[in-house]
Amino acid sequence: MKTKNRPSRRRVPPQNTEATPGEPTSDRPQPGSGPQLAKGLRSRTARAQGARVESGRKRLGPAGPSGRRESSIQRRLESNERERQRMHTLNNAFQALREVIPHVRADKKLSKIETLTLAKNYIKSLTATILTMSSGRLPGLDGPGPKLYQHYQQQQSTGGALGVTEAQPEGHLQKYSTQIHSFREGS
DNA sequence: TAGGCCATCTGGTCCT
């Protein structure tokens, strides 16, 4: 795995829904309007708009008298904005998850797949720890220990919600430790 | 330069 210690990406300001889509002038930043982009660069929004012609996938046609109706275009732009917001919410959730997963290189931002994988194994290792501790309870005491352990074993045998494949709970901790190590090494 | 990662747009489908 490559190192992904890159600075935070350039943020694209919300698209101006008043702009007429498909106009070539919207494909590049206007001087003096909005954040300055590197020379020769366009915003992601503008790039994607400009790419609709080159894309093999069916794209919207040009706006205007022969293009889609203005109301349809407006709906699409609003939909795009909602989708952007949705993805930002999702990314915020990823960031929140990153912040609660202990990993060695705090200066190295975990990718999304690394975050999910590490979180999964972190949960597994915590579960294994809890089970190890709770299985040592004194007989007769109420508590989740034995039942939790039985449930866990059942999940293992059925390949249930946890998706457990390791035979022993200790394997999770081992796997998590190995994974942290591999991320630290940047492999 | 190749490959990984990402943001964005888009149209289809599902859900309320």
Place this chain on the structure above:
DNA sequence: AGGACCAGATGGCCTA
């Protein structure tokens, strides 16, 4: 009907 969700497509940025 409209919004949420999803997956495909595209192209830029970054690192090895």
